[in-house]
Amino acid sequence: MRYLSQIFQPIITIPKNAKIKNTEITCKSQKLLLECGLVRPTGTGFFSILPLARRSIDKLEVLIRKGIESVGAQNITLPTLTPSSLWEKTGRLGSEAELLTVEDRHEKQYLLAPTYEEAVADLLSDVGPISYKQLPLLLYQISNKFRDEHRPKHGLLRAREFAMMDAYGAHATLACAERAYERISEAYRRIFEELQLQVFRVSAPSGVMGGSVSHEWQLPAAPGEDRLCVCLSCHHASTSEGRCVVCGGETESLGSIEVGHTFILGTKYSDPLKAHFIPPSGPAEPLVMSCYGIGITRLLAASLEALSSDKSLRWPRHIAPYSVLVIGPKEGSKEWSAHGVDSIDRLYRRLSEVPGLTNDILVDDRHTLTIGKRLLMGDKMGFPYIIVCGRSTLDNPPKYEVYKSVPHQQSAPVLLNLEELLIMLTDKVECDNLKILENKN
Structure with missing residues (x-):
């Protein structure tokens, strides 16, 4: 039997009618997670995850693992440190201002990876070229990622260290990548439906990630830094204001939080890093890659933003502590x-x-x-x-x-x-x- 008195839960008791002067607390999920003894800040943008929140994250990870493995994903673990030289080869090293970098005793440069496209391409290059018979291939991991956020805020919604599921697809053709992309998108929808969250997939620019296809997965919530326009008639969502492009109906503009992002990358990473496959005939060719992410700690906080009142937490049923x-x-x-x-x-x-x-x-x-x-x-x-x-x-x-x-x-x-x-x-x-x-x- 588990007793509440045995739970490590350093609750913060706020006197009735007290005025909160801590201007760093900017949203209700941050406030309630802190007051209820679920997280504890250790520095700007860094948090200790305490037992009850850890149980919720564990449940969320199980749900996400089941969802991504239902479409054939295989679990791996990649090193936290990625050689900076890989990012130089793909041209991303100078374009990412929020990278945390380190140098070892041999003066080799590494970065605390916020994402692993280069590392996966390097892995496939190292073991390849692989046969077309092994494709499509989908590898995923759940681990902590790092970003040197200029202005970390909203608690777990924009932190410097965060838990994330990131998956990487390898394909022989763009058409194969597109088919897999839709299957994985359906897995995303099932994950969010199980959480009873109304998350919208919206087209988005690829940015420095590159590639031909990019979608953000947006959850409407007041403190979100993004804007989502949802049609009042057909519920189609986009980031563009004005009438709905599908039915012509009026749209409502809402604050929203990006809880996931998916891309078809093409050969942006496989080509410079020589991640190739052997087709049925002819020379080796660059793999067509795709990638998929869900911010786990951000999704936890975002779901609380969407469901909770100002005074009480409300959890998706499957991930309550x-x-x-x-x-x-x-x-x-x-x-x-x-x-x-x-x-x-x-x-x-x-x-x-x-x-x-x-x-x-x-x-x-x-x-x-x-x-x-x-x-x-x-x-x-x-x-x-x-x-x-x-x-x-x-x-x-x-x-x-x-x-x-x-x-x-x-x-x-x-x-x-x-x-x-x-x-x-x-x-x-x-x-x-x-x-x-x-x-x-």
Whole structure:
């Protein structure tokens, strides 16, 4: 059993009606993650990820791994340091002003990679030329990346170190790359649908990345530094203001956050780094490359921006730190006498039998605090379900107050006995799993 009192969670308590003077806190996800003891800044643009946030990121990584592997991606790990010489060969070294660079004792120059197109092309060059029979090839990794942001702000939304999934495709032809690109785009859509986030794919300039195709994946949220124009009629989205190019309807301009980016790169990296393949006939040719990224820590913070209120976190159901919080009676009360430690332990065991909830239940064992205070704290944390063992546990059979987390607001509780509670949670988990299967199909 996991107890809340054992969680390392350095909560920041702000006195009622206090005026916040810290001008570095610029958005609600940054404020709430800090106040709830989920992250801790260690320097400008750098954060320690604490246990509850780490659980959420772990869940998000599992979801993204399943999504990208469903289209054939294979997991690898590349070194954090990339030789600067590779970036010189592709012409990107001088064009990226936000690179963090280091020099070793042999005076060799390296950079803390924000992305790995050069490293992957160099890898394929080193083991190649590969046969066309091995194509298409899709390699991915999840690791921390680095950018020397000029003005890091909004907490995890624009940090100097961030977790990211980056994938790289290798193809024999542009047509093959385009087909794979659409399959991976569909995997992206399924990932965001499972998170119940309305993320739009919009055309974007390729910039210094180069290539023929580029799309940003934008999530509408107030503090976003990008602008997204969404049609009120057909919901088509673009970054261009004015009437919708699809149906001619009016558009609404929204702030948005880029949570992913996808490119077809062509031979921009494979050609200078000699990443070649052997076709069925003729000499070796440069691989046609593509790349795909999802900012994991940014997506976590962006989802909180999109769903939370100013006072309470709200999580996508699948990545909440814990799905269920159980709040027992206050110690010494009538309810405590009837539904104390032993009863809470039995309730925990029964809830753990619900498929999908094993190891995903947290018990608030701070029984010296009132139920009301613990409920307020639980609501601020945004647990999807809060089960309160209150006055109704004196009924025969005992009933529990069940609060369901709702985006942007508090929900009214429902009273359920144990069997009704188990049915509700089982049906909810099964419904969520069914939606996942439908999205995969």
